[in-house]
Amino acid sequence: MSDAESPIPGATVARLVDYLAVLTRLADAGVSKVSSNELAEAAGANPAQLRKDLSHLGSYGTRGVGYDVSYLQIQLDQHLGAGLDLPVVIVGVGNLGRALVNHTGFSSRGFKVVGLVDADPALTGEQVEGLTIVGDAGLETLIARTGATIAVITTPAEVAQQVTDRLVASGIIGILNFAPTALSVPSNVTVRKVDLGSELQILAYHCRVPGSKDSLLSAWNEQSNELAGADPL
Amino acid sequence: MSDAESPIPGATVARLVDYLAVLTRLADAGVSKVSSNELAEAAGANPAQLRKDLSHLGSYGTRGVGYDVSYLQIQLDQHLGAGLDLPVVIVGVGNLGRALVNHTGFSSRGFKVVGLVDADPALTGEQVEGLTIVGDAGLETLIARTGATIAVITTPAEVAQQVTDRLVASGIIGILNFAPTALSVPSNVTVRKVDLGSELQILAYHCRVPGSKDSLLSAWNEQSNELAGADPL
DNA sequence: TGCTGTGAAACGGTTCACAGCC
């Protein structure tokens, strides 16, 4: 079903991306068929959910058999709009920014970093992975020249909003925000936030609580309680 | 309400972490009172949701007035178990791993990177931010010595599962996984996955679709349709 | 009066169970 204009649930999209990654790996490994069980396990999902997810795009499997790996891969590619080599600019060339320039996960999924911007004059002109870092003032020109529509922000939180405003004014419509601050943008612009500190903190919370009693993490709490002013929980 | 044993909804936990970050910033700026409107806006949430979220931990506000910034900050700290300087080890000292060692968002939220592991013999012994990189074989010893219970994996996907197995066997109960692969762990271990490539791809999808027609991103599609293999710049 | 705290309704997403097809 579902050939109308993509009403794909947001949560499903996130998983489709994972399925696609697994399919690509399987195809490279020469595997030609998968069942929903196998694919779901490899992607860390459950089979019923995978089938439900796929049912939002169409019926690409064969009952009693499974899915043809490369066929399903192509279908997901199309639905997700992958394989385009979309140009991306990175604003903020600190440690994280530099790590992302080299990140293989970007290129392997159809993105190409085409520009780097950093406000620090000491960095202007420096070469990173074949790209020349552009100064603050060059942001607008860079975007116009490269035709980038997606930007990654890895600046300090304090300047993230101003950078955002200039990106949006320059035609950027998608922002991946690593700065630990909320960004306000017009409704036609999409922001996705990734806060690495938050991720760790959320993880730590889930370690503390769900393990029925206190989970092993409380071992550390007790250990550090010797000279702790506050008590946990 | 809710003084029983923390049945805090998972989705709420993620936001509480953000509220806490904003509160910390406000406290540093000398602000002493916030309303749910202000706090929600600063954290990128909506006021009703914020109040609902907070109601899971207790009644820490004053009706008709708002919240006392530092008091609420302390309460969130306690409920989230923050402020403990939890020791964390990073396995895989590539570009991303190095960026995380220096990441201020870790230390500011109560985590301390206490160890680095990398299988590349060329890196063994190298100093990064005052820490000496330990070889593959030293993983177990490092964890025992530092008492770390949380690990960050930034290795290639191919070795992530073996690394995980050894981490778990060494007593690690929380893993932040940056490798683009699903990890299987015993039920007492919590894994949180962050796939940077996926994040970009999900962002790109949301840019393509929701903008009613085709959104500006299709401008790039058309532009690149002139010659299929053409690349920007 | 104004803002918090919260039941209750509405929503979206997940899980279940089985019909449908190979």
Place this chain on the structure above:
DNA sequence: GGCTGTGAACCGTTTCACAGCA
């Protein structure tokens, strides 16, 4: 028989509307 596709039940989350309190 086996595995996909999918309606229907289930569950968690969000939103709403207003009661409760300074």
